[in-house]
Amino acid sequence: MSQSTEYYVVKKKALPEVLLSVVEAKRLLETHKCETVQEAVDIVGISRSSFYKYKDDITQFHDNSQGTILTLTFEIDDEPGLLSEVIKVIADHGANILTIHQSIPINGTASLSLSIQILETTHDVSEMIEVMEKRRGVHAVKLVAKE
Secondary structure, three states, X not given: OOOOOOOOOOOHHHOOHHHHHHHHHHHHHHOOOOOOHHHXXXXXXXXXXXXXXXXXXXXXHHHHOOOOEEEEEEEEEOOOOHHHXXXXXXXXXXXXXXXXXXXXXXXXXXXXXXXXXXXXXXXXXXXXXXXXXXXXXXXXXXXXXXX
């Protein structure tokens, strides 16, 4: 019986160090800062077997998101201009907004759903989400879909 592939979006702080090291070793090889796998794993401090075990199963999120559509959900405080600030973060990072849905605020908080398209000109998506999360009045940012 064939086993289906499942994907998860996990924040960096929740990943085991070995997986982060595999991503770094792959980056060293892709940027030609290292010529061999052995050289890359020596630099990041993991074994070759760990590298080969995980190399095909972990990729830095923003590296392969170009051309995709992301759907983000979060809660925002009912404050004038806050939605505009969130939209500006997306524009500043070069992504294209496809849809915006904001609920009517209840008890001073509204639910917000944004679908955005990642373009060739889009800067680091992880950084974009992090900037949104740090905005005063923005709560519980979640990536709910990647198409």
